[in-house]
Amino acid sequence: MTKRAMLSKDHPCRSCDVSAEALCRALDVETLADFRNQGGRLHLTAGQTLFHQGDPADCVFSLTSGVVKLYAILSDGRRQIVAFLFPGDFVGFETQQSHGFAAEAIGDTTLCRVLKRRFEWFVDHYPALAEARYRRAAAELAIAQERMVTLGRQTAAERLAGFLSDIQRRAGFRGRDGANLVPLPMSRGDIADYLGLTKETVSRELTNLRKARVIRSHSLTLIEILDPRGIGALACGLAA
Amino acid sequence: MTKRAMLSKDHPCRSCDVSAEALCRALDVETLADFRNQGGRLHLTAGQTLFHQGDPADCVFSLTSGVVKLYAILSDGRRQIVAFLFPGDFVGFETQQSHGFAAEAIGDTTLCRVLKRRFEWFVDHYPALAEARYRRAAAELAIAQERMVTLGRQTAAERLAGFLSDIQRRAGFRGRDGANLVPLPMSRGDIADYLGLTKETVSRELTNLRKARVIRSHSLTLIEILDPRGIGALACGLAA
DNA sequence: CTGTCCGATTGATATGAATCAAGTGCATGA
DNA sequence: TCATGCACTTGATTCATATCAATCGGACAG
Incomplete structure (x- = not known):
């Protein structure tokens, strides 16, 4: 690629279809050209691990497509998913030398990777x-603190309603008929470990929402929210 | 106070006995003099509210003595304490216009207060x-993410052991006989709402630890850790 | 001292969610 | 087309913790 191209609006980072909140949006085109030369693209397929708990944290990542789960595993196998990462999300806030959590792809995923030292040079200069x-x-x-409230004090039904609202906000889309569609690319077990429940409870509560005509399942991985108000009320703990 | 005093090592912020991690430690003496003129001291007594959920977030605070609890209340009265703040801790990371949580003093408390706009001016210039x-x-x-694991996946005994370890690390001290002392200035109900339990369960688990000779109570608000290994093992979920 | 108050403790019982145990249904490959 | 496997769903039962209900005990006022 010519230097001219690197500095133009055609710079590959500019055509990156990641959300407007991605960190690299803070850089102007010329800086972006420099920045891009520092890193690389990374592709992961379903179930592949980005890093394990305890691995040295020497890179930062920006997710450009797919979904990643960030989780801890306790000595006896209990697992807590701390976050689902969507396109535009950033990994690398830890100031420690090693990762406190593991990260694994859910389905095909693309990330930009930059050496943490390099990234920090850019942070210092821009x-x-x-x-x-x-x-x-x-x-x-702020999100993590909200999640403490969910995990510490909400019922199974409230947790699931809140989860569907959150996913809808971050990854939901409209069907051609205007349907309020929410993709659930992660397994029921993943949802359970995210919400501090079991997969059986998640399944049962989804069934309850279905029976109450609050949601409708198009497939295992795609649900439609029929009653956004109902979901919202449940999520806030307002309904009985 | 003379300008000379403001710039000297005798600057009141320098004699502030807050922990070395306080944010203002990032400022040199001269800057500190400027900074100090921006703010004020604030004293609260037990149970006084610093701010409520939803109040405009126009100030930032640095805790210099005492303990503060940060919490959310759900519509039906359920409460989740998101954090206990100790001297050196900072309040004001929220980028929103209003506080997502309420803050209330536990016992006598002193804070430094600076208008957020002013604080941000300093951030921009230093x-x-x-x-x-x-x-x-x-x-x-990182702390918040660890707490998700606690709230989502740990048993009552593990939560309490982890809590005692944390408080010991942040506020623990040695008795004259070398005893491993941990102050518990907050009520059992507060501990419960921090750990996602009830006050009864907290009380019972403390009794269990006492019976197992892992801790000893000097008073309601001061316990001694007799078996740090035991506490540590429990906190990690290693013990049965 | 003594009574009162209020948080903490302890006990009895209830319950929401976990666990254990079958099915069900969809996708995949022979 | 049919077997196989896996994730999901559903059902029965258990269990950890919540809830409800007495005490207990230290602090404080009179």
Whole structure:
């Protein structure tokens, strides 16, 4: 690629269809050209691990397509999924030397990878990137604190309703008939480990929502929200 | 106070006995003098509210003495304490206009308060402060993620053991006889709402630890850890 | 001292979700 | 087309923790 192309609007990062919130959006075109030369693309298929708990944390990642789960495993096999990462999400806030959590792809996934040292050089030299990184960390913190409320004090039905709302907000889309569609690319077991429940309970609560005509299943991995109000009310713990 | 005093090692912020991790430590003496003029001290007594859920978030705070609880209340009264704040801790990472959580003093408390706009001016002009703020936010995020594991997947006994370890690390001290002392200034109900349990369960589990000779109570608000290994093993979910 | 109050403890019982145990149904390959 | 496997669903039962209900005990006022 010519230098001209690197600096143009045709720069590959500019055509990246990742969400507008991706950290690299904080960089202007010329900086982006430099930045891009630092990293590489990474493809993962379903079930492949990006890193394990305890691995050295020497890279940062930006998710461009697919979904990744971030999780901890306790000594006896209990698992807690700390976050599902969607396109535009960033991995690499940890200031420690090693990853406190494992990361694994759910389905095909593409990421941009940059050496953490290099990334930090950019952060030091481009205040807008530092600012964007801080804002993302603060936003993640707020999300994590909300999740404490869910995990500590909500019932199974409330957790699931909240989960569907969240996914709808982050990855939901409209069908051609205007249907409120929510993709569930992760397994019931993954949802359970995200919500602090078992897969059986997740399954049962989905059935309840279905029977209450609040949702409708198009397939195992695609549901439709028929009653957004109902979901919202449940998620807030307002309904009985 | 003379300008000379403001710039000297005798600057009041320098004699502040807050932990070395306080954000203001990122500022040098001269900057600190400017910074100090922006804010004020705030004293709260037991049970006083610093701010409510939904209040405008126009100030940031640094805790210099005492303990504060940060919590959410659901519509039916369920409560989740998201964090206990100790001296050196910072409040004000939220990027939203309003507080997502309420903050209330547990016992007598002193805080430094700075208008958020002013604080942000300092952040923009002193990269070391921006860096320190980011690192604190990232550290809080890691703590929050660990807490998801606790709240989602640990048993009552594990949660309590982990809690005692945490408090010991943050606020524990040695008795004159070398005893491993842990202050518990918050009520059993507060501990319960922090751990996603009830006060009765907290009380019972404390009794179990006492009977197992893992801890000893000096008073309601001061316990001694007799068997740190035991506590540690339980906290990790290693013991039966 | 003594009574009162309020948080903590302890006990009895209830319950939501986990666990254990079959099915069901869809996708995949022979 | 049919077997095979796997994830999901559904049902029966158990269990950890919540809830309900007495005490207990230290702090404090009178």
